[in-house]
Amino acid sequence: GPKVLQIPSHQIIDMGQMVTLNCDPVSNHLYFYWYKQILGQQMEFLVNFYNGKVMEKSKLFKDQFSVERPDGSYFTLKIQPTALEDSAVYFCASSLEDTNTLYFGAGTRLSVL
Amino acid sequence: QQKVQQSPESLIVPEGGMASLNCTSSDRNVDYFWWYRQHSGKSPKMLMSIFSNGEKEEGRFTVHLNKASLHTSLHIRDSQPSDSALYLCAVNTNTGKLTFGDGTVLTVKP
Numbered sequence: 001g002p003k004v005l006q007i008p009s010h011q012i013i014d015m016g017q018m019v020t021l022n023c024d025p026v027s028n029h030l031y032f033y034w035y036k037q038i039l040g041q042q043m044e045f046l047v048n049f050y051n052g053k054v055m056e057k058s059k060l061f062k063d064q065f066s067v068e069r070p071d072g073s074y075f076t077l078k079i080q081p082t083a084l085e086d087s088a089v090y091f092c093a094s095s096l097e098d099t100n101t102l103y104f105g106a107g108t109r110l111s112v113l
Numbered sequence: 114q115q116k117v118q119q120s121p122e123s124l125i126v127p128e129g130g131m132a133s134l135n136c137t138s139s140d141r142n143v144d145y146f147w148w149y150r151q152h153s154g155k156s157p158k159m160l161m162s163i164f165s166n167g168e169k170e171e172g173r174f175t176v177h178l179n180k181a182s183l184h185t186s187l188h189i190r191d192s193q194p195s196d197s198a199l200y201l202c203a204v205n206t207n208t209g210k211l212t213f214g215d216g217t218v219l220t221v222k223p
Contacts, residue, residue: 095209099145
């Protein structure tokens with residue numbers, strides 16, 4: 001089936017550093033999403049993105065977070081600066097339309113030390 | 114307040130048995146109900162979706178929806194060890210933003 005690729009699979013950084021999580025969505029998809037899952041806890045919506053713009057974001061999407069997809073390249077989530085509570089698995093997803101099935105990547109496990 | 118409640122939290126069924134998972138939304142604005150399956154350390158994968166009242170069957174999997182009570186259930190017959198996973202119920206309105214429940218951990222014992 002359609003695949004969403006996430007790079008890297010695991011990232012370890014020191015608190016206060018910047019990190020960029022990369023996502024290669026399904027090629028013809030138009031809507032992109034980031035979700036956060038802390039181990040053993042709920043999958044929580046962060047942000048969705050369409051046509052170069054953030055459509056909706058949750059309260060978890062702090063001011064230190066930003067997303068972009070320059071010129072059809074990777075869809076990225078940048079955290080600057082990182083905090084300890086940012087440690088989680090971040091899942092990227094994409095869909096063809098906003099009410100279609102979301103396809104998820106395998107996640108990036110972020111460990112902030 | 115949790116908008117999507119799933120029960121039970123965990124479930125153990127014997128191989129070949131029937132597994133029944135429940136999910137209720139507290140948001141009356143939701144239109145779409147989804148079931149995702151997430152094997153340990155893997156990405157969630159959409160299993161089934163249901164948008165109108167009634168029942169939908171795909172192979173060993175059956176999903177029911179009662180929109181009046183905002184309740185959906187997933188039933189897996191002839192459960193296999195490979196069905197062991199975290200089952201996530203998710204809902205959305207007319208946007209792609211999915212709200213997930215905490216999930217049900219299903220273990221199928223050989």
